[in-house]
Amino acid sequence: MSGRVGGLGPQGRLTALAVVLLVAFLGAGGYVWQARQDLSAVGATATGAPTRDDLAVVRDVPHLVFRNTALGADYGRVAMVPLSAPAGPRAVTDTACERVYATRDEAICLSADRGLLTTYRARLLGPDWSVRRDLPLVGTPSRARLSPNGSLVATTTFVFGDSYANPGQFSTRTVISRVSGAVLGDVERFPLVVDGAEVTTVDKNLWGVTFADDDRFYATAASGGKTWLVEGSLAARRVTALREDAECPSLSPDRTRIAFKKHGDLPPGRWRLAVYDLATGAETLLAETRSVDDQVEWLDDTRIIYALPRGGAGTATSDIWSSPADGRGAPELLVSDAWSPAVVR
Numbered sequence: 001m002s003g004r005v006g007g008l009g010p011q012g013r014l015t016a017l018a019v020v021l022l023v024a025f026l027g028a029g030g031y032v033w034q035a036r037q038d039l040s041a042v043g044a045t046a047t048g049a050p051t052r053d054d055l056a057v058v059r060d061v062p063h064l065v066f067r068n069t070a071l072g073a074d075y076g077r078v079a080m081v082p083l084s085a086p087a088g089p090r091a092v093t094d095t096a097c098e099r100v101y102a103t104r105d106e107a108i109c110l111s112a113d114r115g116l117l118t119t120y121r122a123r124l125l126g127p128d129w130s131v132r133r134d135l136p137l138v139g140t141p142s143r144a145r146l147s148p149n150g151s152l153v154a155t156t157t158f159v160f161g162d163s164y165a166n167p168g169q170f171s172t173r174t175v176i177s178r179v180s181g182a183v184l185g186d187v188e189r190f191p192l193v194v195d196g197a198e199v200t201t202v203d204k205n206l207w208g209v210t211f212a213d214d215d216r217f218y219a220t221a222a223s224g225g226k227t228w229l230v231e232g233s234l235a236a237r238r239v240t241a242l243r244e245d246a247e248c249p250s251l252s253p254d255r256t257r258i259a260f261k262k263h264g265d266l267p268p269g270r271w272r273l274a275v276y277d278l279a280t281g282a283e284t285l286l287a288e289t290r291s292v293d294d295q296v297e298w299l300d301d302t303r304i305i306y307a308l309p310r311g312g313a314g315t316a317t318s319d320i321w322s323s324p325a326d327g328r329g330a331p332e333l334l335v336s337d338a339w340s341p342a343v344v345r
Contacts, residue, residue: 064082065078066307107125121134134181139173142156142157145210145295154217172206191238204221227246229243229260247261260275304324
């Protein structure tokens with residue numbers, strides 16, 4: 001069952017309702033900062049970014065898929081660059097997405113139709129970026145992932161509120177489906193086991209799925225102001241906590257480690273990137289000290305990539321950065337004017 005806000009009095013519920021209505025009217029929801037980007041981009045000076053016309057050539061080699069945030073006519077469209085030349089010219093598709101994730105054969109595109117009342121869609125796209133089918137979606141989309149072989153898709157939406165900076169003050173719905181559209185499960189309904197006991201509180205939420213295979217997955221669970229890294233099974237329909245203080249996991253290509261963001265003793269709304277070793281339980285903090293509020297991606301078995309708004313949240317552009325997974329070295333700019341990275345090999 002999807003989590004619900006608990007412990008609010010009548011005045012609190014009225015206040016919460018007012019906030020929800022205001023957010024819906026503005027078309028913000030889970031994309032508050034992104035909506036500001038779009039509005040800023042409309043009147044901004046078009047700067048563009050170097051482009052290339054050989055989309056099919058880029059698609060046939062290992063490449064990086066992302067949302068183009070270079071101001072201009074291609075703002076918001078899906079673009080890609082070869083992994084061998086990430087800083088080079090980008091091939092831009094005709095598809096616009098708020099968030100995108102891709103494998104060799106499919107891509108998931110979360111898009112927004114903004115107006116007086118903003119509506120959101122989740123669409124499965126083929127390798128030529130044409131729409132194959134609409135996918136089940138309830139609420140404001142926030143996260144999306146495909147399984148390594150492209151057979152499963154997970155989407156997370158907010159069904160109450162517009163932020164998860166404070167766990168328990170929102171409600172999510174995370175659904176895993178086959179790419180055919182058949183729903184396999186709403187993981188909010190799966191029993192959550194922490195330290196051998198099932199968590200039954202109404203503020204339980206799960207989000208940010210990363211797949212190990214067609215059965216096992218990892219995600220974030222939250223309840224009572226705490227978050228956990230959890231391992232789930234579609235066959236067993238259960239999720240079990242592995243460690244506390246971990247959000248938005250991303251499984252390494254060799255399936256031995258999980259990159260995630262942790263809150264630790266940082267101020268509210270700020271996180272630090274870390275890597276968790278599944279065999280030993282060891283944690284490694286990354287050299288990146290800026291707050292990354294997103295589900296990161298693995299460039300390969302040695303490097304993590306992630307997007308950061310340029311100049312802070314609310315700015316019109318963002319960039320994709322890279323950091324070594326062993327905590328050494330320093331962050332490096334990988335692709336400028338980009339957001340929502342996905343590595344396709």
